[in-house]
Amino acid sequence: MRKVLLTLAVLAGLGLAGAAAVVGFGLYNVSAQVGHLPGVSWVLHTTFRNSVRLRAPAPDEVPPLDDPDLIALGAGHYATACVDCHGALGQPRSATVRAMVPVPPPIDEAVAHWRPNELHWIVENGVKMSGMPAWPVQDRGDEVWAVVAYLVSVQEGASPEIPSPDLAGLDYCQSCHGRIGGPVPRLDILSEAYIGTQLDAYLTGLRPSGIMAQAASRVPQARFDELARAFVTQSGPAGAGAGPDLGDIASTEERETGAELARLGTRDVPACLACHGGEPAREAAKGPRLFGQSRAYLAAQLELWRDGVYSHDDLMAAAARDLSDADIAAVSAFFAAADP
Incomplete structure (x- = not known):
């Protein structure tokens, strides 16, 4: 037995050497020209x-x-973050x-042999x-x-054409904010100052996305103010004609519940309307105006505040901390259903 152990120790030592x-x-x-050894x-x-x-979320x-x-x-x-390596459908990739x-x-x-939950883990x-x-960024699995x-949609052979990767400036921004509703916010109802501040926050990671x-x-970065000015002068929501927002089909009871929540406040937390759209003038509100934003976008943002993913504003974090899923759905329906 001693000889066996000694032999194993010698072999291990030779392996480490x-x-x-x-x-x-x-x-x-x-x-990279040689590649891997066989196997x-x-x-x-x-x-x-x-x-x-093993690690993918449950189906x-x-x-x-x-x-x-x-x-x-x-x-x-995908058009700007992924296309360089994986290419666009039907187009050759670089040498x-x-x-x-x-x-x-x-x-x-x-993507051919992966299930959606597995694709999520990989991305x-x-x-x-x-x-x-x-x-x-971390903790933004919702975006993934x-x-x-x-x-x-690529797996199913029904994918839309991706925007040109060569788009720049306002044209690049418009590829999402000019034609997509739902999870993409309207910018025409926000102030120049707010849009510029948020662009800085996204760039620095203060607002994770x-x-x-x-x-x-x-x-x-020098063009942020110019782009913000261009967006607030446009008219109409992004994705116009894409179908009714969920806020338009919310029940009257849900909207009324949302209205009540939006008007409530506490000693420590003011009512939503005190900061988000009580006044008709765009610049009058302390925070971004919410009336007319899509319900899907509002609900997603409130969940991020409630769950602590967003933490760059103490007042907003406190306001959202105790919201239930039902509260978020109702408040989102209230703001989404109203025209700014």
């Missing part, structure tokens, strides 16, 4: 698939992914991307040693579903 030599003397060739690719890919399946956590606005939002983000090891698969191949977490990055909605962090990083 060999590994140290490979690392210390650079014996392993890391050139390594299979081991890495199998590990990747099993790791995703029953997948929300509805057939909303055209949600798909369009995901397509817009440089095809020389990567491992080669990023074309988007239709990349949110990224993949080590593959060039696949994680989502730009927009990209997953687009990827599922992977989609807007990407968008803000593609626009010169």
